[in-house]
Amino acid sequence: MPEPRIPAPRRPEAGTTLLELTGVEQTFHTKRGDVPAVAGVDLTVRAGKVLCLVGESGCGKTTTARAAAGLTRPTAGTVRFRGSDVSTLDAKGRQEFREAVQYIHQDPYASLNPVRTVYSTVTAGLRRHGHVRDRAEARRKAAELLERVDLTPAESYLDKYPHQLSGGQRQRVAIARALAMDSEVLIADESTSMLDVSIRVSLLNTLGRLRDQLNVGFLFITHDLAVAKYFAWDGDIAVMYLGRIVEQGPTPQIINDPQHPYTKALISAVCEPDPRLARAKKAVRLRGSEIPSLTELPNGCTFHPRCPLFEADTCDSAAPPLSLLDGGTRLLACHVVARDHEQAGVG
Amino acid sequence: MTEPILSVRDLSIMYTTGRKTGVTAAADVSFDLYPGQSMALVGESGCGKTTLGLGLLRLLPRLGKVSSGEIVYRFKDGMSLDILRLGKEDLRKFRWHEAAMVFQGAMNSFNPVLRIGEHFTDTLRSHEGGERRLTRADIAERAAELLRMVRLEPARVLRSFPHELSGGMKQRILIALALALEPQVLVLDEPTTALDILTQRSIVEQLHELRERLGFAMVFITHDLGLAAELADRVATMYAGRIIETGTAEDVFYEPRHPYTVGLIKAVPPVVGDLPELSSIPGSPPSLADLPSGCSFHPRCGYVRDECTGTRPELTVLTERALDEGHAAACLRAGEIEYTRKVVASA
Known part of the structure; x- marks a missing residue:
């Protein structure tokens, strides 16, 4: 029997609470006064489930997502990961949180380093945290990750640079990078909105497989309700307006009977x-x-x-x-x- | 019998590149646009939609050239002219008076250091005709009238700089500017892309209203099939520079006869009603510099047969109807294409 290439990750059981936001507020202080971008938001991301955040530009979706990913420290409220407050985590806990919760940005033309190959981008985290022994192993893992996001044959993509890839392919590389650390939560911020319709669907179907097979929990941000309906049908939708959630519930209820x-x-x-x-x-x-x-x-x-x-x-x-x-x-x-x-x- | 206001015949547009041969971005495009009609050009990025749109008004960038074909515009009195043969002065008169363009990207279509009022002055002045020079009062009055038509408050808007206005307001102003000289044909390139959903809706309603009131014909370019379903009487699908299917909106959405159109429709989720299974079109669009032999869609097509790789199918009329209502597709197997959608979840 071949040795499992990626150490079989202990995947959380579907439905387990992974990420919990309670009373999260984010106020930016500017010359023109305080900007309450997020004003008290409670959200829960569960393994194998999708929580979709919808609303117009400027309603606080991205600010909420950034706080959830630990990229900013909220001005009030707490973000808990597997039950512990992420602001009080020790170095080891913090690293685990960082590895488990990954962010996928909107623009695949801006989120990849143009002078790094796909291999280098995808394995940066693995190499940084010493999860691979040598280059051969790193390449094997990178190839596996690329296959998981449907970039096949993986070998032909490993040594390419972002400019040699289409928008959809770049976004897949960004997702492979996010998955490299066996992440449990993916925070996808309008990750499919810049892509053509057909590429968007194939990417959504790829993400859906990660959700169903690896129990990845999603905080999925979109302004497109049709995409929300499709991707979060078994999950929840939260509608945000000016920093607050105004309606939240199971997707079929929200879409069919708002x-x-x-x-x-x-x-x-x-x-x-x-x-x-x-x-x-x-x-x-x-x-x-x-x-x-x-x-x-x-x-x-x-x-x-x-x-x-x-x-x-x-x-x-x-x-x-x-x-x-x-x-x-x-x-x-x-x-x-x-x-x-x-x-x-x-x- | 009504004559088309715009007849495009075998129009090809080439971009000259550093290489020996140019790239054909639009190839043998033919269609008729009737007075008051609205036609959508749909397709993925890079299929030649924008090139065709710019070509209609001879607004191509320097490297682009119409290599063959004709574009005939018919005046109300039956007189006609070939746009491709117009001299510089006649072309200037033709643009904006007879046909106007709303460019893609409302954000970037204004000169950032000029107030909106000055944009109106420029447009009206540079296209003024007749005996009398327009006075400031004339211009102010006309600008105010145009802005009220798109439901904006003239006093405030005319004094503003572009950066002081929202994307939706800018898009409306662009539409108002394009309508300044009451053109009979309006070409819009992605009129709702990059706008928030509620703003998109208000632009759609505005366009419905303006069309009813002013009766202009419209060619609009979009990758959003939803917008095409909302606004178009006719839909033309483009792939690799060619129109590969054209018909009434009903024909194209309910009985698509080209596998590419079927693929596009199957990739778009609806918001209302059942949740159908979505699928993507395998592969990605070909480079225009290196098109596959025969039908350029054949490498991605589920219906491909040996003949498809050898001969390029012509756009063939499938359903003959009066005037502008025919349905045509460029596929050898158009008669066998079946379009059904599997429902994943019922509403």
Whole structure:
């Protein structure tokens, strides 16, 4: 029997909590005042599951992801990895966290070092942390990693430079690099949005295999709800607006039966690749199209200036709490919808 | 009987490179655009969409040349002219008065040191005709009218510098500028790419509205099949510089007859309704400098037969209908192509 090339990693069981964000806040101090980019976010990433973060540009998706990856230290709240607060980890714990949680950036044209070969990029971490004995072993491992992300035959890619690869191939190299450390959590920040449709699907299918076969947990950030639906069907979607989560729940519920007016607007805004459906679809009309500045947030619910359900005195006075709707599995932060549901339930 | 406003016949566009032979980025392209009609050019990056779009208005970069073919524009009174034979002055008159272009990348289409008002002044001045020179008041009035048409507030916008405006606002301003001289044909290159989803939706609605009101015909270039389904009466799929399928939006989306179009459609997830299985097209698009023999799609095609590698299939009409409604595909096996989607999860 051939010796297993990569020491059989102990993969966490599907559903195990890997990464937990509690009350995470990130405020940037600038000359123009404080910018509360993330204002209290709770999220859980589980092994073999996808948590999808959706929202418009500037809603705090990337800032949240960076805090989750330990790339920034949140101004408040905690990030826990396998139960321990990552800000208090010792050197060894910190290294384990760094290895287990990996970040895949949006732009594969900017995230790879142009003067390093694929081999060098993919094995940098392995060599740095002494996980390989010699060059031969490093090359074997690199080849395996490339095969895992469907860059085959791997031998023909090892000595290539990024400029010799297409966008999709580069993104696969970035994923192989992230997997090199037997990572348990992948944080994918719009990692497929710059790619052509067909390449995007094949990459999503590759990521899906990692999720199902290696129980990799995903924090998947996208502005594309159709991609969220496809990739996170068995997982959860969290919708962010101006630094807060406004609705969160199992993907089929959020996509098929959105409750927050913002989620409804996002879903109805998607251009359907189906002419009859596109014609029949009615887009939710918002009262305002521009997203407010984080330095001048509206009072109460920050969505109220754009919200079609806006009610004076209710929505512009207090921020709605994110709470379970109808005691189910969905979290919602909306005064009006929550009240209507309560009344319907009582009546 | 209505005549097409724009008839393109066997148009080929070549880029001269350092090598002996040039690269043909658009090859033998023919289509008719009827007054008021909207046509989508779809395909992956590098298939020649943008080159074709630029070629229609003779806006190609210096290395690009139309190597053969003709582009005939018909005026309302039945007069016609070949755009490729226009002299410099006539061409200047043709552009913006008869056909205008909205370039890709709203962010970068403005001069960053000029206020929006000055962009309007420049455009209106450089294309003014008639007996009377436009006064400042005329220009201000026309600019305000145009901006109100795309639902922007003229007083504020005209005074602003490009960096003070959001991407969506800039895209609307570009559309307003393109419509300044009431052209009959509008060419838009990726009008919603890089915009947030709610902004995309508002641009789509704006274009619907403007088209209804002003009745211009539209050619728009997009890699987003959703946008094509929303906005197009006709769809033309491009691959390796050629139109390989064309038909009404219904034909192309519901009964695609070219394996490449089928592949594209199968790679796009819908948001509403069932979740179909998605698949990608194997391989990547060929380099235009080194095209495969016969049908350029044959190395990636699931329907490939020996003949496909030898002869290049012509675009052949499959369903003859009146005027502009025919369905044509360039595939030897067009009659056998089956398009079905497997449903993974029901809504």
